[in-house]
Amino acid sequence: MTRTWWKEAVIYQVYPRSFRDSDGDGIGDLKGIEEKLDYLKELGVDVIWLGPVYKSPNDDYGYDVSDYYQIMDEFGSMEDWTSLCSEIHRRGMKIMMDIILNHTSDEHAWFQASKAPGDNNKYRDYYFWNEGRSGGEPNNWESFFGGSAWKHDEEARAYYLHLFSAKQPDLNWSNQALRQEMYSMMRFWLEKGVDAFRLDAVNLLVKPGEWQDAEPAGPDQCLAPCGHLIANGDGIHDIFQEMNDEVFSRYPMFTVAEMAGVSAEEGLLYTDAARKELDSIIYFEHMDVDNGPGGRWETIPFSLPAFKQIITRWQLTLQGKGWIGLYLNNHDQPRVVSRWGNDTRYRVESAKMFATCIQMLQGSPYIYQGEEIGMTNIWFDNIQDYRDVETLNFYRIECEINGRSHDEVMQDIYHKSRDNARTPMQWDDSANAGFSEATPWINVNPNYREINVANALADPSSVWHYYRELIRLRKRHEVIVYGEYKPLLEEHPDVFAYQRTLGDEILIVVTNFSADEQTVALDAPPTKPALLLSNYPAAEEPLDSQHLRPFEARIYLIR
Ligand code: ISL
Numbered sequence: 001m002t003r004t005w006w007k008e009a010v011i012y013q014v015y016p017r018s019f020r021d022s023d024g025d026g027i028g029d030l031k032g033i034e035e036k037l038d039y040l041k042e043l044g045v046d047v048i049w050l051g052p053v054y055k056s057p058n059d060d061y062g063y064d065v066s067d068y069y070q071i072m073d074e075f076g077s078m079e080d081w082t083s084l085c086s087e088i089h090r091r092g093m094k095i096m097m098d099i100i101l102n103h104t105s106d107e108h109a110w111f112q113a114s115k116a117p118g119d120n121n122k123y124r125d126y127y128f129w130n131e132g133r134s135g136g137e138p139n140n141w142e143s144f145f146g147g148s149a150w151k152h153d154e155e156a157r158a159y160y161l162h163l164f165s166a167k168q169p170d171l172n173w174s175n176q177a178l179r180q181e182m183y184s185m186m187r188f189w190l191e192k193g194v195d196a197f198r199l200d201a202v203n204l205l206v207k208p209g210e211w212q213d214a215e216p217a218g219p220d221q222c223l224a225p226c227g228h229l230i231a232n233g234d235g236i237h238d239i240f241q242e243m244n245d246e247v248f249s250r251y252p253m254f255t256v257a258e259m260a261g262v263s264a265e266e267g268l269l270y271t272d273a274a275r276k277e278l279d280s281i282i283y284f285e286h287m288d289v290d291n292g293p294g295g296r297w298e299t300i301p302f303s304l305p306a307f308k309q310i311i312t313r314w315q316l317t318l319q320g321k322g323w324i325g326l327y328l329n330n331h332d333q334p335r336v337v338s339r340w341g342n343d344t345r346y347r348v349e350s351a352k353m354f355a356t357c358i359q360m361l362q363g364s365p366y367i368y369q370g371e372e373i374g375m376t377n378i379w380f381d382n383i384q385d386y387r388d389v390e391t392l393n394f395y396r397i398e399c400e401i402n403g404r405s406h407d408e409v410m411q412d413i414y415h416k417s418r419d420n421a422r423t424p425m426q427w428d429d430s431a432n433a434g435f436s437e438a439t440p441w442i443n444v445n446p447n448y449r450e451i452n453v454a455n456a457l458a459d460p461s462s463v464w465h466y467y468r469e470l471i472r473l474r475k476r477h478e479v480i481v482y483g484e485y486k487p488l489l490e491e492h493p494d495v496f497a498y499q500r501t502l503g504d505e506i507l508i509v510v511t512n513f514s515a516d517e518q519t520v521a522l523d524a525p526p527t528k529p530a531l532l533l534s535n536y537p538a539a540e541e542p543l544d545s546q547h548l549r550p551f552e553a554r555i556y557l558i559r
Pocket of ligand 1: 060063064100144164200201258259260296331332390
């Protein structure tokens with residue numbers, strides 16, 4: 001397998017709006033991120049993924065871009081961005097930009113221009129305008145964020161397609177001029193010194209030629225009802241090959257593609273180095289194991305066997321050819337300690353256990369801000385305190401159209417709202433958690449007095465120190481990056497164990513996903529294993545007879 005810097009890298013995701021507010025308007029900004037670079041360097045991360053910072057009306061907090069060449073007012077200026085970029089580089093770290101290619105904001109100049117009907121309007125074809133069917137929407141497609149995926153526009157006298165919010169019209173990638181505009185835009189950022197791209201929702205770029213109705217939602221729960229008709233559409237690989245040729249191959253950079261509704265086999269096609277498309281993928285399958293038949297808002301109990309099967313399938317399918325981003329948290333997902341761990345009695349233990357399990361797999365680990373101190377989900381009583389467009393749409397549709405009660409809908413929101421991960425970063429126990437001097441744009445989690453960076457740094461047994469240790473291990477042992485994966489104890493309902501092998505080195509990872517003690521027996525190795533790291537005081541036990549405490553994690557090395 002080819003060795004490259006980005007396979008060895010640990011990526012830290014910053015959600016700029018909630019990271020650190022330097023100018024006292026209650027909204028995080030670029031200067032705020034710059035203030036905290038030493039903190040990130042100290043943790044040991046290599047790449048900083050900056051959520052979208054382009055000009056945007058913020059219907060979907062930056063994922064609705066109105067100008068790709070300018071910085072959002074609330075976040076600062078292009079000078080601030082340049083300064084942040086050079087300060088990141090000065091510390092030996094790299095910068096990843098979030099690139100949104102599937103849609104723009106409805107306030108983007110292209111969309112505004114596209115409204116004028118007429119054959120010589122070149123922008124008309126940048127989007128999907130359609131006259132509709134018998135006086136209504138062109139088909140029954142629903143948007144990911146609820147309601148029809150089509151909206152009528154008076155001025156344009158037509159419907160436009162929006163897979164996400166109504167303020168995020170989808171772009172038409174069969175249009176060559178549009179593609180060239182996007183390639184120029186990406187080169188603009190690479191010329192400025194960007195080292196990596198995270199490509200947003202990028203397996204949705206190709207739309208089917210015909211607008212046929214979708215079947216009711218299938219088992220592929222991460223997609224909207226029309227998703228299976230769109231994801232990985234015909235010709236999508238040609239687009240990435242062209243993009244790679246026009247953009248990626250010309251710079252010393254790497255790409256990670258965010259793709260929902262992708263199987264491991266498809267994931268390999270996108271990331272197989274020989275195909276020259278994308279470098280790596282952030283897939284969703286393992287995050288969808290607690291989605292019910294009704295979709296992602298319906299929560300069913302976490303099943304470790306299902307989770308293990310998915311992880312193993314992806315590890316084995318891509319092994320030696322493709323590459324993945326390893327994650328359990330991001331700005332779209334509830335916090336994993338609250339979701340599948342235990343955020344009260346075993347918060348620290350479970351946070352460390354999840355980190356061990358995910359970071360020791362083959363791939364590049366992604367750490368989402370606050371994860372490194374074990375931040376938890378949020379519970380607001382009032383829907384008015386939520387900010388996320390997906391959550392607000394869901395509440396309105398469930399209460400107003402489907403007639404469900406406030407209390408019932410709030411239960412779903414507590415489990416799955418994206419705002420769980422978007423409350424301000426908890427820096428210390430001062431007002432507003434040290435995030436801002438003003439009232440933050442979204443309320444701080446009240447547990448900030450206990451769970452915060454200052455406390456975590458001061459306590460050698462904190463989640464933070466454990467994360468730093470995991471990152472250090474990765475730098476010391478190549479087997480963590482490049483070792484071959486093999487699942488162990490595959491049938492065990494509560495323990496996830498696997499081994500990684502590189503040359504003469506074997507890494508063994510054993511993680512207890514339950515709040516109960518577990519006894520497991522692994523094959524006795526030829527030489528005595530060394531315990532590299534554990535989230536409990538070391539237990540000198542042979543591999544073939546181990547007593548795991550609640551959420552215990554152990555990493556062994558055998559040479
Ligand atoms: O989170 C999901 C389910 O609600 C996914 O379907 C997700 O919306 C999808 O994979 C794309 O996510 C990305 O693009 C969205 C944006 O809202 C998300 O924050 C972003 O990560 C639209 O740009």
